[in-house]
Amino acid sequence: MKALLQILLIFTILIGCSPSESYDVLIKNGQIVDGSGEPSFIGDVGIREDSISAIGDLTAAKGKIEIDASGLVVAPGFINMLSWAVDALIEDGKSQSDIRQGVTLEVFGEGSSMGPLNEEMKKEEQESQGDIKYPINWTTLNEYLDFIVDKGVSTNVASFVGATTLRVHTIGYENRAPTNDEMETMKNLVREAMEEGALGVGSSLIYAPAFYSSTEELIALCKVASEYDGMYISHLRSEGNQLLESLDELIRIAYEANIRAEVYHLKMAGKNNWNKFDAVVSKIDSARNAGLSITTNMYTYTAGATGLDASMPPWVQEGGYDKWAVRLQDPIIRAQLMVEMVTPTNEWESLMMGVASYDDMLLIGFKNDSLKYLTGKSLAEVAAMRNTSPVETAMDLVIQDGSRVGTVYFMMSEENVKKKIALPYMSFGSDAASYAPEGVFLKSRSHPRAFGNFARLLGKYVRKEKIISLEEAIYKLTTLPATNLRINKRGALKEGYFADLAIFDPDKIQDHATYDKPMQYASGMVHVLVNGVPVLKDGQHTGALPGQVVKGPGFIPMD
16 A cells, blocks of 8 residues: 555656657747637747647746747738738848738739640740849749749739630630630639649739620639539629629629629729628628628728729720731820710729829839839829829820829728628738838838738727727638638647737737838738747748648649
């Protein structure tokens, strides 16, 4: 009996002396907002390698790296549902303007994607490159994603395959329907992209040549994506005069292709359309109540940004930029455009008709160095400088710059921005690249959403205006889009999930970018981890590039 007691005593001592749990990264005393929408709680997060190992009270644990998150929110990393960082990340993989807002996943593919490409497309892409120059040594979308990850990137990356890219690859820039053989080729390209990990099919239907695609063509492509549980995501054919009809088209595609569908940057563009908010929500709610999965995303600003091509009819752009530029120099065509570009119509989407005046069109992106002095000026200002009409000036700039000329359009209402944020199925995308205020990026001007979209949500609309709660905002930045995209083990703080985390001060998170000075980092984001690696530490980028390719639900691993 005495020997047994001695053994038990030794066993008890050994247990008491056993080492505490050890983690690669230990985050302590944070306000954990796990992405579920449920109330936050104070706790710790233990990370081993690239995954979350434990959440809760880890007081006795140790970490090789320990982060005191007292007074800070610990959330899943944010998902940028609409990123245009496809070439910016080639130039600088640190993704500074997004990382400093807590973004850990960039999602590409609004209509155009970086593959599949053919040789003619590669040549055109090289010739059209602006400030950022790079060789194109990939062919498929997956090869591009692997390329930037191998080169090194701080965020994770994923992409839809672009319906525009599929059309150009197969048909070119012609305004016609695909032949049966061409349709089969496009469908096979979707199949290949889905099996390589694409998230679904993305379209952008106000632009040529995407404008030439019929609803039936899009349904056929989406039926293939649906076989792999992919999503259809679309810049609607109209966000203004034909907004409701264009939403009907998306709902029809979702129904007939049996596919989940999302509206890119939902908006009511142009003052005459601001009153359509309730009708839009009614259509979406009706479709959802009928069993369709219809969701939306947005950016947190009243101005959009695209090109001057969005002010010109699709017929003048048929055949690509070179033929477009030639037509713009034809006196007869110019005279016709002088009328069409300022005449209200339901036949095509004119963003020029959506602004109150030409002062509300800011020119921010020029390819030609000789025109960069105009950056930041309005179309009205440049027209006055040249003593030409704004319409003529727009045509001349497209010719002279060799591009569509990046343009900001002020055309939405602040009231609708707030109402959209509150929609239960709303997630968020910057619709911009991820920059740094240095180097080649300073040659052009960005929209402030590139530097402030996500911080603006948390600072202005959550903390200051209380449009939605912090927990709901984090849900819409993380778990909601991850669920919609059907991506695996991301978008939530859960054991076994990848350790993508955004740790910020809820009292200080704030955007600072403005239209006059857009390239200003947001503040208040303290730490960011991507796949368990600290990328932002104490508000400063560590230089780490741990980003990975995130695959869609149809991914089939190669043997």
